[in-house]
Amino acid sequence: MTERLGIVVSASLEGGVVVRLEPGVSVEEMVVGRYVAIQGQRHRFFGMITDVRLEMTDERLASAPPEAGEPLLASVVSGVNTYGIIRVTPMLTIGGDAVTILEGPQPVKTIPAHFSPVELASERDMELVFGQENERNFHIGNPLDMETKLCLNLEEFVKRSNGIFGKSGTGKTFLTRILLIGMLQKSRAVNLIFDMHNEYGWQGTNEAGPPVKGLKQLFPAAVAVYTLDEENSVRRGVKVDSVVKIGYDEIEPDDIALLRQTLNLTELAVEASYQLRRRFGRQWIQRTLELEDAEEVRGLLEETKIHESTFQSLRRGLNTIRRLPFITSHAAEDIVPKILAHLDRGVNVVLEFGRYREIAAYVLVANMLARRIYAHYQAQTEKAMAEGSSPPRPLVITIEEAHRFLNPEIAAQTIFGTIAREMRKYNVTLLVIDQRPSGISEEVMSQLGTKITCLLDNERDIDSVLAGVSGKSELKTVLARLAPKRQALIFGHAVPMPVAFQPVSYDADFYARLAGRKAAGKTEDLEKFW
Amino acid sequence: MALVEGGLTISSPAGKIAEVIEAQTTLFTAQCYELYGLPALGSLVRTGDVYGIVASAATVPLEAGRRPVALGHDVATEEAVFRENPQLGRLFRSEFSAVVVGFREGERVYQYLPALPARIHGFVYLCGDEEVRTFSRSLGFLETLLHAVVAVPPEELVSASLRQMSRKHADPDAFLIAAGKMLAHLLSDDYPRLRSILGRLR
Known part of the structure; x- marks a missing residue:
């Protein structure tokens, strides 16, 4: 797992770390999203590959690449004049200073030095970052394309x-x-x-x-x-x-307010529900729905200054609730x-x-x-x-x-x-x-x-x-x-x-x-x- | 047993082939004991503790200014010319120049310029297979060759020396690839030159 992939050749905290791949390392194995560890001089960095690129030392290579009859040239230039670059976004420091050792991985605040070796993150690195299954940690899955437990x-x-x-x-x-x-x-x-x-x-x-x-x-x-x-x-x-x-008496105007859109109520209808709650107390829904007598309704509306249409809108809404089978007038x-x-x-x-x-x-x-x-x-x-x-x-x-x-x-x-x-x-x-x-x-x-x-x-x-x-x-x-x-x-x-x-x-x-x-x-x- | 003995003979250092007649820090010139007894272009030679790579060679009249005349009109073969004019062997000399690429000190070989040039009249030996292998374990001499100021183009010189050396290695291809990588580093900004050297290794 600790095969050396390459060395840091340039880096910035914003742009990430640029790593030149070792000649023997295949670019095609450097999948974006893989985790790598960079051993800096004082910190160990944990990061993710975010870009892979092919580079060459001399632009002329691109215009006259080695031909089929030049196997020696091809094998010589690969890894030397033509090489792979990966860009690593450093994410955490996972060792080196006291804070990291005591409190676990910390967000990165710096970058590794030139030529720091880069390797695939080891099992131990992964455990530091993704946790180890134990009495507090629960295994919920695996990081993509990896055996490691998250x-x-x-x-x-x-x-x-x-x-x-x-x-x-x-x-x-x-x-x-x-x-x-x-x-x-x-x-x-x-x-x-x-x-x-x-x-x-x-x-x-x-x-x-x-x-x-x-x-x-x-x-x-x-x-x-x-x-x-x-x-x-x-x-x-x-x-x-x-x-x-659920009994009617357990429902509060706040609950109705929440259902305003679902029950297609107007703002005023919601407002009215608060008034009715104040007037009728816990039994307000039942009392509101039971008002049959037109005379009584008129009296109530006059007293509370609720508009007739608002009242009817509210009643329609409350009726929808009443039709829910688990609603009873009073739960036993x-x-x-x-x-x-x-x-x-x-x-x-x-x-x-x-x-x-x-x-x-x-x-x-x-x-x-x-x-x-x-x-x-x-x-x-x-x-x-x-x-x-x-x-x-x-x-x-x-x-x-x-x-x-x-x-x-x-x-x-x-x-x-x-x-x-x-x-x-x-x-x-x-x-x-x-x-x-x-x-x-x-x-x-x-x-x-x-x-x-x-x-x-x-x-x-x-x-x-x-x-x-x-x-x-x-x-x-x-x-x-x-x-x-x-x-x-x-x-x-x-x-x-x-x-x-x-x-x-x-x-x-x-x-x-x-x-x-x-x-x-x-x-x-x-x-x-x- | 005979085979092994034969093998040993080949790998043992050949006898002296020439003598230094001119020496500078970066180059020495030697005269061969035999007419046409020249080492191949790019061969590794040694005089005293100084190593050189044969960079150019010439066969010239012993006396400067004396021009040879054509002698072969009436004979059938080139050999016959020499047979009938035995003095010719004494009138001409074969010389070669070698670029100094390193020196040895005790058991160790250093691939950079020695403190002092080769000595006049120092005997020059053609290095044997084992010595070539030991020397070419390190490839630092390639840089010296690339920058050598000699009549032969450095590309020719480098490729000739690698061709010579690769023959002494058990796995010539591996040696050439390793040397090629070294050259690729040295010529990382000069791909056409790299290509022309590697093209001469085939």
């Missing part, structure tokens, strides 16, 4: 809100499943997953074969599946822990404490939506539940701070179709916008999954710690994902060249540098590895207690 420190990962992006069908769901399993195994965090398409809880679909196992099948004790659609879940053979019903059981109890015990919660995949249902339920759970976390954290006791277990809330919650228009109103902005102040972070990142508010995007993106081909989506990242134009090229399936680019807080990688296969081998690790993990945990 391991993510999930304890570090969950400290911020994160995003997974990619066009539909590029493998977002598989990637999410892998990350969820990683968090479940390697971090203290507990997950709450709003599973719009019933992909995570019991089993998931697979375009290319039989269904794949969901979290509950792999970790029965650590996962609870809740459903909004019992009938559907039972039909799919899911072992449901709880059925969720408040589901939130039950979910919280699970989360407190470290049990991950997946909420399946069954057949109710319309966006209105998803946004309403996710926002409502998340709001109440977040409030609980906030109270608990504040209490813990005041009493000096330990804060609640970190919570990661996974939402799909994130642009519906986090678009610039409503990001300020939804609880998810708040969570994304406040980061981990209250030990709650988000895992947002979306195919149209350009729809998400810039402010929220900028707060995401680690972003993982599969192929995107819309210019605006690419720009929004890469906004604010250094080396954007290079990453853009990498992103555009990802295969349409099972390849992704990760960058941000949890990784020392951007890496294009191939996620691990989610198959029988993967399950087997998990099972093995689980067994090992148990004994380890026991040892810790002793």
Whole structure:
């Protein structure tokens, strides 16, 4: 692995390092994207090949190249008068000074000296950069065209809100499943997953074969599946822990505001909902919908100064909500404490939506539940701070179709916008999954710690994902060249540098590895207690 | 056994072939003991501890100014001319000049100019195969040859010496490629010259 490729002949921090290849090294093996290490005088640099070029010492070689009858000339000039040049973008320093040794790879701030030898990054270099699989690091895949494992420190990962992006069908769901399993195994965090398409809880679909196992099948004790659609879940053979019903009295005007576009409400109608809430209290939806008597309605409208058409618009919207089958006038059981109890015990919660995949249902339920759970976390954290006791277990809330919650228009109103902005102040972070990142508010995007993106081909989506990242134009090229399936680019807080990688296969081998690790993990945990 | 002995004879240093009659730091001229006893262009020769590469040769009358006359009108072969005029062998001399390319000091060979030129009347030896191989392990002499100021074009001189040397190596092609690479470095900005030298190695 430590074959010398060449030596540094020129460099600049902006333009990268120019390396002249050794005569014996074939230009064709220098694939763009490969990782190399440069042993400078004081630092060891880690970088990526970003360009390959052929050069010659004398321009006249190009006009009169060696002919077929001149094999000696051809073999003599190759490597001497004609040679390969690679351009390496240095990314990290991975050894040499105290900081790097103590704190791991650091961003580059200088360049290697002239004639520093350049070699392919060794296994050890890779481990320094991409992490080593251990009790904190989870193997999520392999850097493209490489055997090396890319391991993510999930304890570090969950400290911020994160995003997974990619066009539909590029493998977002598989990637999410892998990350969820990683968090479940390697971090203290507990997950709450709003599973719009019933992909995570019991089993998931697979375009290319039989269904794949969901979290509950792999970790029965650590996962609870809740459903909004019992009938559907039972039909799919899911072992449901709880059925969720939502009462009108749990819905707040804030939730309606969030659904303004989905329910086709006017601004005034949303405004009216706040007035009605003030007037009727918790029962406001039911009371509003039950107003049949024209006289009563007129009285109400006069009193509240709501316009007739606005009122009717609001009622139409509320009726749409009422038609959602999981909505009842009053839920027999408040589901939130039950979910919280699970989360407190470290049990991950997946909420399946069954057949109710319309966006209105998803946004309403996710926002409502998340709001109440977040409030609980906030109270608990504040209490813990005041009493000096330990804060609640970190919570990661996974939402799909994130642009519906986090678009610039409503990001300020939804609880998810708040969570994304406040980061981990209250030990709650988000895992947002979306195919149209350009729809998400810039402010929220900028707060995401680690972003993982599969192929995107819309210019605006690419720009929004890469906004604010250094080396954007290079990453853009990498992103555009990802295969349409099972390849992704990760960058941000949890990784020392951007890496294009191939996620691990989610198959029988993967399950087997998990099972093995689980067994090992148990004994380890026991040892810790002793 | 005979074969081995024969082999040894060939590889052992040949006897003296000439004597230095003029010496400068960069060049020495030697007169051969035999008429036409000239070493080939580009051969490695040694006098004392000084190594040279044969760079030019000439056969001239012993007395300057005396021109030979045609003698072969009535005889059938060129050999017969000499047979019938035995004095001819004494009236002409063969001389060659060698570019100084290095020297030895004890066991070590240095491929740059010696501190002192060769000595007059020093015996000149044609280096044997082993000595050539030892000397050509390093290729620094090529630079000296490229810059030598002699009547023969340096390209001819370099290619002739490499042709001579390659024959003494077990793998002539490998030797030529290594030497070619060295030349390519030296002539990195003069591709036509490199090409003309390498073209003369075929």
